[in-house]
Amino acid sequence: MNYFIDVIVPIPIQNLFTYSVNKDEALFLKPGMRVTVPFGKSKVYTAIVFSVHSQEPGSYKTKEIEQILDEKPIVTELQIQHWQWMASYYMCTLGEVLRAAVSKAFLLESETIIALNNTIEIDDALLNDDELLIVEALQLQKELRIQEVQDIVNKKAVFTMLHRLVDQKIIVSKEEVVEQYKPKMVKFVQIHSNFSLPEGLQKLLEQLATAKKQKEVVMHYFTMSSKSKQPIQLKELQQLSNVSDSVIKALENKGVLEIYELRKDRIDFDGEEIQAIKNLSEPQQKAFLEIKEHWKSKPVTLLHGITSSGKTEIYVKLIEEVLKNGRQVLYMLPEIALTTQLINRLKLYFGDKIAVYHSKYSTNERVEVWQNVLNQKEKAQLVIGARSSMFLPFQNLGLVIVDEEHEPSYKQYSPSPRYHARDAAIVLANLHKANVMLGSATPALETYYNAQNHKYGLVSLTKRFGDVKLPDIELINLRDSYHKKQMQGHFSKQLLEAIKKALSENEQVLLFQNRRGFSPTVECLTCGNSPQCPNCDVSLTYHQHKRQLRCHYCGYHIAMQEACMACGSSHLDTKGLGTEQIETELKSIFPDKNIARMDQDTTRGKHAYEKLIEGLEQGEIDIMVGTQMLAKGLDFRNVSLVGVMNADNLLNYPDFRALERSFQLLLQVSGRAGRTSKQGKVFIQSFNPKHPILQQVVSQNYEEMYNMQTVERFDFKYPPYYRLIKITVKDRKFIKMQTAATWLGASLRNVFKENILGPEQPPVGRIRNEYITNLLVKIPGNQSVKKSKEIIRKIERSFLSIKDFRSVKLTIDVDNY
Numbered sequence: 001m002n003y004f005i006d007v008i009v010p011i012p013i014q015n016l017f018t019y020s021v022n023k024d025e026a027l028f029l030k031p032g033m034r035v036t037v038p039f040g041k042s043k044v045y046t047a048i049v050f051s052v053h054s055q056e057p058g059s060y061k062t063k064e065i066e067q068i069l070d071e072k073p074i075v076t077e078l079q080i081q082h083w084q085w086m087a088s089y090y091m092c093t094l095g096e097v098l099r100a101a102v103s104k105a106f107l108l109e110s111e112t113i114i115a116l117n118n119t120i121e122i123d124d125a126l127l128n129d130d131e132l133l134i135v136e137a138l139q140l141q142k143e144l145r146i147q148e149v150q151d152i153v154n155k156k157a158v159f160t161m162l163h164r165l166v167d168q169k170i171i172v173s174k175e176e177v178v179e180q181y182k183p184k185m186v187k188f189v190q191i192h193s194n195f196s197l198p199e200g201l202q203k204l205l206e207q208l209a210t211a212k213k214q215k216e217v218v219m220h221y222f223t224m225s226s227k228s229k230q231p232i233q234l235k236e237l238q239q240l241s242n243v244s245d246s247v248i249k250a251l252e253n254k255g256v257l258e259i260y261e262l263r264k265d266r267i268d269f270d271g272e273e274i275q276a277i278k279n280l281s282e283p284q285q286k287a288f289l290e291i292k293e294h295w296k297s298k299p300v301t302l303l304h305g306i307t308s309s310g311k312t313e314i315y316v317k318l319i320e321e322v323l324k325n326g327r328q329v330l331y332m333l334p335e336i337a338l339t340t341q342l343i344n345r346l347k348l349y350f351g352d353k354i355a356v357y358h359s360k361y362s363t364n365e366r367v368e369v370w371q372n373v374l375n376q377k378e379k380a381q382l383v384i385g386a387r388s389s390m391f392l393p394f395q396n397l398g399l400v401i402v403d404e405e406h407e408p409s410y411k412q413y414s415p416s417p418r419y420h421a422r423d424a425a426i427v428l429a430n431l432h433k434a435n436v437m438l439g440s441a442t443p444a445l446e447t448y449y450n451a452q453n454h455k456y457g458l459v460s461l462t463k464r465f466g467d468v469k470l471p472d473i474e475l476i477n478l479r480d481s482y483h484k485k486q487m488q489g490h491f492s493k494q495l496l497e498a499i500k501k502a503l504s505e506n507e508q509v510l511l512f513q514n515r516r517g518f519s520p521t522v523e524c525l526t527c528g529n530s531p532q533c534p535n536c537d538v539s540l541t542y543h544q545h546k547r548q549l550r551c552h553y554c555g556y557h558i559a560m561q562e563a564c565m566a567c568g569s570s571h572l573d574t575k576g577l578g579t580e581q582i583e584t585e586l587k588s589i590f591p592d593k594n595i596a597r598m599d600q601d602t603t604r605g606k607h608a609y610e611k612l613i614e615g616l617e618q619g620e621i622d623i624m625v626g627t628q629m630l631a632k633g634l635d636f637r638n639v640s641l642v643g644v645m646n647a648d649n650l651l652n653y654p655d656f657r658a659l660e661r662s663f664q665l666l667l668q669v670s671g672r673a674g675r676t677s678k679q680g681k682v683f684i685q686s687f688n689p690k691h692p693i694l695q696q697v698v699s700q701n702y703e704e705m706y707n708m709q710t711v712e713r714f715d716f717k718y719p720p721y722y723r724l725i726k727i728t729v730k731d732r733k734f735i736k737m738q739t740a741a742t743w744l745g746a747s748l749r750n751v752f753k754e755n756i757l758g759p760e761q762p763p764v765g766r767i768r769n770e771y772i773t774n775l776l777v778k779i780p781g782n783q784s785v786k787k788s789k790e791i792i793r794k795i796e797r798s799f800l801s802i803k804d805f806r807s808v809k810l811t812i813d814v815d816n817y
């Protein structure tokens with residue numbers, strides 16, 4: 001009998017590949033193990049075994065595998081099932097899912113370039129001869145190709161050895177050598193071991209007899225270390241002894257103190273330091289019980305709780321129970337870099353059971369977490385991570401929490417798989433028979449819709465914890481303010497006075513200025529009018545190179561106006577107002593205040609983001625101007641005032657979700673104000689304060705927003721009533737792109753009739769020299785999504801068989817929002 005294995009190769013090919021193995025290999029191999037396989041003329045890939053069988057493929061002659069890399073699977077069977085679901089649901093290949101799911105460090109291939117991991121010391125004694133040769137070669141040459149490795153050790157089969165070196169953190173693959181993510185470091189201090197014994201200490205104190213301040217630091221150090229076994233933070237020691245940097249420096253120079261740095265989110269905790277979990281308040285306890293009641297019949301429950309209502313403490317209780325039963329917990333967050341605050345809070349409760357996982361972490365760290373989760377290690381019982389964390393090899397998942405489930409960053413737009421991590425995590429949980437907790441103060445419309453329709457359980461928290469009041473939100477009519485000449489720059493009189501008052505009371509101010517996207521709408525600076533499409537309910541988008549105003553939905557377009565169509569003023573603004581401009585104005589109004597800006601430009605550098613957050617936390621910054629980065633779950637105790645410079649450009653954004661997103665963003669930004677006993681104040685400036693969304697923000701009325709928006713979604717055929725699949729057509733030649741898109745549009749319309757939109761050119765019609773156009777397939781509730789996808793696939797296959805379209809690229813994005 002002949003034996004074969006089907007493998008997933010990490011490239012975007014539609015099918016599994018079959019290789020031949022011998023009987024022993026067939027008996028040894030299991031799904032989820034890695035093998036290296038020859039591919040094409042000269043390539044070698046690390047692939048994942050999908051199945052072992054004896055069915056020879058008819059269509060091609062199988063090659064033999066090169067090597068088996070694992071003793072036991074590194075990918076679980078449930079994961080492979082989950083990947084299959086992803087490939088089928090998101091219309092991509094298993095290879096693409098594999099690439100997204102598994103770190104490159106597990107998947108060395110012939111094209112990989114390896115280098116030494118410079119962050120660790122290598123113990124030569126632990127290496128065998130071949131490994132030593134490679135390490136020495138890398139010390140001389142910095143990097144090696146696989147071919148060169150093969151030449152050096154004079155063997156073809158090198159992947160097992162290389163993976164072993166990767167696992168031991170001795171080498172890294174070149175793609176990942178550059179670590180973009182610089183985690184926050186915290187300085188710790190210890191006393192040199194010479195002085196830690198009583199005699200040593202005695203001597204030291206004598207030595208410092210004349211240096212009173214230095215002596216005090218040492219005394220405080222010993223008091224602190226006798227109280228707790230935790231490492232001592234430099235900042236705390238310094239504050240406690242109330243000395244300047246130079247005193248510390250002097251002690252360091254004398255060799256008395258040693259200062260070292262640890263990454264903040266990786267600081268180990270001693271078991272004994274763990275805090276007791278808080279007792280829930282009455283409303284929290286009620287919610288907690290309701291959640292568990294829902295789970296009896298529905299695996300997914302939405303916790304709709306206003307900002308600061310104590311959702312996190314409820315999660316903590318739920319996590320505690322699941323961990324106690326020996327099951328794993330996945331806690332997903334929209335963006336991990338923004339959440340050291342939360343991680344530190346959870347560490348107080350769960351100590352070393354927490355593992356943090358993020359695509360920006362180094363390979364080594366990710367490989368370590370992967371192994372710990374796979375082996376159900378104690379220190380990876382609770383995994384906190386951004387969207388990619390749901391790819392970890394959970395063995396026994398009991399609970400998935402998706403915090404801030406409405407956040408757009410759960411969706412991966414590019415590259416494929418274009419998945420939504422909340423939705424994919426629900427499927428994952430289902431495979432594990434685990435429960436899912438979705439949490440938000442402003443749930444996504446689709447999620448709330450599912451809860452309203454009893455697909456998900458729904459639990460609400462309507463009061464802030466400890467009776468802290470919700471911020472008071474007030475709208476300012478910019479039209480009036482301009483008219484009455486009460487504006488100073490872009491600041492209304494009310495907002496400016498409120499800023500002055502807050503600063504005089506030593507409170508901090510956040511100012512929010514959205515500058516999203518590159519598709520400005522036109523806005524009249526005199527009357528606030530912004531031209532709308534006559535056929536659709538959206539603002540027209542300004543296309544600079546054509547000097548046109550266009551509608552993205554129906555294609556309507558007019559020439560750019562010289563004067564406002566409403567009031568005739570020629571004061572038209574197309575750029576929208578930027579954060580930088582606001583910052584400049586503030587600096588001239590408040591020359592002696594500390595003003596900072598948080599946006600993509602200012603958070604690029606190392607630690608830049610953390611520095612800004614820390615600056616705010618420690619009161620160094622008086623006013624912070626920022627984009628929506630400010631909205632994300634941050635918790636600042638001393639911010640009493642939030643200002644939104646201009647709400648209109650949010651509302652005018654041409655997208656069917658613009659109004660929902662505006663509501664979410666404005667309410668979340670508002671939630672940053674006054675999280676302690678004093679009620680926060682929020683001012684929202686707008687030319688159009690009567691806009692229903694702004695009214696709903698002021699009354700903080702999610703339900704009303706939901707009811708109004710769902711009617712619109714129904715009328716205009718959008719989710720949650722219709723599913724959307726976006727097909728993008730790209731080519732370097734405009735004509736070819738257009739011909740291809742027209743062909744595709746016609747074929748789709750043949751089947752889907754009026755439920756096809758486009759082809760419609762996006763606002764940026766050319767990126768990296770490729771012309772782009774989009775088609776949107778709308779799938780009504782009573783039409784099978786699965787069948788619709790099959791039809792799209794069929795049309796795609798016909799498309800691909802047309803010679804003329806060979807260069808044209810198609811991408812399919814399921815749930816493209």
Ligand code: ADP
Nearest residue numbers: 278279280281306307308309310311312313465
């Ligand atoms: P949310 O996640 O809904 O924004 P949090 O869980 O962060 O709310 O709670 C807001 C604040 O109230 C936090 O400072 C938290 O420590 C505190 N808090 C919440 N629940 C309790 C509780 N049961 N006991 C003590 N403090 C609590």
Ligand code: ZN
Nearest residue numbers: 524527564567
């Ligand atoms: Zn006007």
Ligand code: ZN
Nearest residue numbers: 533536551554
């Ligand atoms: Zn239109």
